[in-house]
Amino acid sequence: MDIDGVWIRARGITARGPEGNAFENVHLHVEPGSLGVITGAAGTGRTSLLLALAGRMRVITGDLVVSGHVLPGESRAVRRLVRPARLRPGCELERSHRVSEAVTERRMISGVRAEHIADALALVGLAPYRRALVRELHPADRLLFEIALAAATAPAGLVVDDADAGLPPASRHRVWSALRGVAATGTTVLASATDPPSKEYEVCHLPARPHHRRHGSRV
Template sequence: MDVDGVSILARGIAAKGPEGVVFANLDLQVSAGALAVVAGPGGTGRTSLLLALSGRLPLITGYLDVSGHVLPAQAKAVQQLIRPARLRPGYELEDKHRVKEAILERRLISGASDRDIDAALSLVGLAPDRSALVGDLHPADQLLLAVALAVAPSPAGILVDDVDVGLPLPSRARVWAALHEVTRTGMTVLASAADAPSGDVEVIHLPAREQDWPTDVFDLLEEDTP
């Protein structure tokens, strides 16, 4: 597997959700083929930033370029480049499905071949019992299965939300090691976690307090409110 990963450049970006601003005045740069981790406590906008960087959440201000595609105008192209492995809530494997059913579903949706899926499972170090229920797998295996199914069609980047949630330290280390292996293909991995791992990681820290945001962000929000 040889992939041209996405690179990302953002300047002064901000986004809002139903309850208001989720992040603001954010600058970041992600190299192609990097493991980039949005780090911080829950409620700081980690998932929202992953959505925004992949063209799935519109910005209210700022400049965002993903491998030459400028958002929001080229959001659909960016969505094809960066595919979700897991995004919470809403994009996770179904616990009630058997592993073989999850594989078949993603294969039909993505167009990946059986060989592609076998290679992706091997890449992340997973050999699941395909007759087992997804919900019966160890949480780390569930996450790695989702990663493998996202990796199989060789997108330029993948999204992996809440990497460390519910995992003991040894399992976290195993998952981070697998994500590093994914980047060795050239694919960019955009992940979120409370704490970033050590090593070769590009860490994105989110501002956690409203007082860190410039007043013009709130002016923009008022202008954008119907």
């Protein structure tokens, strides 16, 4: 595949959630076809930042541009370019479905062909038993399955939440290798993690925010 990945420029962006600012004064620069990693402890706004970069959460201050589309005004165009593989909560595979049912559902929703899903599964190094329930898959395999289903549509951008959550080192290595493989196709990949995997990725670290603070901190 030869995909034109999205580029992202963020300067001083802030988004607000039900309990105050979800993240504050974030600066980010992501090149097309790269793997960007958003790190930080729980509660620092990793998921919210992914949502904002994917056009799914409104920024209230700062400048955010995704491949020439200015947010929040052009969020619909950005949502067409940047697809979620997993965003928590709300965007995960139905665990009671079988692998074959999840594949069929994705083909019906996106119109992707069976051979493209097969290619994407091979790309991430996964060959799941088609009769297995999604909840029966190993957590790393379940995440790789979600990544493959999203990558099969050849999106310009892909977001993956909690890429390292609950995984031992060997499984983390599999996931990061798979994400690097997806980025190698040209898709720009944005993933959140508790710890940065290595120095070879573009990393945006979100600092801890005291509950009483409401004003910006620079990243």
